[in-house]
Amino acid sequence: MSVDIYYFSGTGNSLVVARDIARKINGKLISIPSVMNKDRIETEANVIGVVFPVHGIFRIPSIVERFVGKLDDVNSKYIFAVTTYGSMAGGAVKSFRKMVESRGGKLSVGFAIHMPMNNITIPFMYSGAVGDKEQKLFADLHRKVNFICEYVSTRNEGKFEATNKLLVSLFYPIDKIFAKWRIESKYNKLTNSNLNKDDLWPLMDVSFHFDEKCDGCGVCSRICPVNNIKMVDNAPSWQHHCERCLACLQWCPKEAIQFEKISLGRKRYHHPDVEISDMMRQN
Numbered sequence: 001m002s003v004d005i006y007y008f009s010g011t012g013n014s015l016v017v018a019r020d021i022a023r024k025i026n027g028k029l030i031s032i033p034s035v036m037n038k039d040r041i042e043t044e045a046n047v048i049g050v051v052f053p054v055h056g057i058f059r060i061p062s063i064v065e066r067f068v069g070k071l072d073d074v075n076s077k078y079i080f081a082v083t084t085y086g087s088m089a090g091g092a093v094k095s096f097r098k099m100v101e102s103r104g105g106k107l108s109v110g111f112a113i114h115m116p117m118n119n120i121t122i123p124f125m126y127s128g129a130v131g132d133k134e135q136k137l138f139a140d141l142h143r144k145v146n147f148i149c150e151y152v153s154t155r156n157e158g159k160f161e162a163t164n165k166l167l168v169s170l171f172y173p174i175d176k177i178f179a180k181w182r183i184e185s186k187y188n189k190l191t192n193s194n195l196n197k198d199d200l201w202p203l204m205d206v207s208f209h210f211d212e213k214c215d216g217c218g219v220c221s222r223i224c225p226v227n228n229i230k231m232v233d234n235a236p237s238w239q240h241h242c243e244r245c246l247a248c249l250q251w252c253p254k255e256a257i258q259f260e261k262i263s264l265g266r267k268r269y270h271h272p273d274v275e276i277s278d279m280m281r282q283n
Contacts, residue, residue: 001153003027004045006035008052008064008225009282010245012274013084013115017145018051021082024149031282032067033225041070047078047152054085054092054112055119055244062201063226063243065099074105080152081110086117087125093160109151112161113144118269120246121207121259128267205242208249210235213256220248220257223279251276 005027007018022029027049035041048071052064079100083092093110100107116134117126151159205228216234226243229236236248236257249257250268258264270279 001025001047002045003047003049003152004030004043005049005051006030006032006067007050008032008061008067008245009279010053010225010243010247011118011250011269012271012279013118014051014053014082015278015282016271016273017082017084017113017115017141018049020142020145021049021051021149021152024145025153031225032063033283036063036067036070036226038070040072041067042072043077046076047080048074049080049082049152050096051082051084053118053245054083054089060092060095060099061243061245064096068096068099068103071100071103071105074100074103077105078108078152078155079105080108080148082148083110083112084115085112086115086119087122089114089162091162093162097160107160108155108157110160111144111148113141115141116269116271118246118250120249120263120266120268121244123262126266126269128269130269130272201244202241204244205238205240207260208236208238208242209258210256211258213254214252215254215256217253219276220252222283223247223251223276225282227283247279251279 003022003025005018005022007014007029008031009015009018019029021027027047028045050064052061055061081093081096083089085092089112093112097107097110114137116130116137120126120128214235216231218231220236221229221231224247225245226241228239228242229248230239231237249259249263250270255268
């Protein structure tokens with residue numbers, strides 16, 4: 001069984017999951033950003049795994065959608081997905097399933113893994129600390145990865161993990177209203193356009209800025225998985241094709257990058273088993 005494990009990660013949570021799965025089932029670990037310059041993504045592997053975070057509460061990262069849109073010859077592959085989430089997985093697995101089907105493939109199984117919250121842009125829901133709760137999540141992760149590897153190795157099918165439909169029905173409208181409010185109240189005015197929400201998401205990097213602690217080291221530019229940051233006059237400049245993965249903010253060694261005023265004074269988070277060099281290799 002030849003296996004390719006594709007992943008996208010901003011703070012290391014999804015990288016750790018993908019790396020552990022690849023190690024246990026002898027898969028080839030491939031970052032999604034590293035193949036996005038291709039017109040078509042082809043693989044000779046007969047098993048494809050895709051590991052990615054749930055952004056916000058329910059969103060699949062745009063780069064993952066574009067990745068699936070380039071996948072070729074997937075109708076004969078055993079495909080599985082693993083989402084990592086800090087609050088709720090929502091219906092991300094089911095949405096990914098539809099994307100695969102649109103390419104003529106079939107998602108055989110999809111899992112969701114609860115990881116420490118890394119979305120510093122959400123007020124009241126983020127701590128950045130790695131305490132007892134986070135250590136328990138890490139311990140649960142190892143058990144879940146073992147289960148996933150056994151499930152995939154035997155080519156089982158039909159399991160699609162999602163948040164309880166009642167919770168989704170309660171929180172999805174709130175998430176949708178909040179996103180719509182932020183976009184229309186700020187970003188539409190800044191762009192002076194009537195772009196829809198999906199077109200405006202990449203422009204939301206206008207909320208990032210750097211403070212006086214910035215020393216021009218360029219880590220943010222090198223770590224950005226979509227090359228959205230250029231160093232201009234020894235300082236970061238966002239180029240408006242952002243994935244909102246928060247890598248620049250969370251990995252800045254001086255904690256000089258801020259998101260509006262929400263991130264001020266808040267502890268940064270990245271997975272303790274991931275080094276900054278691991279993240280830079282994603283590119």
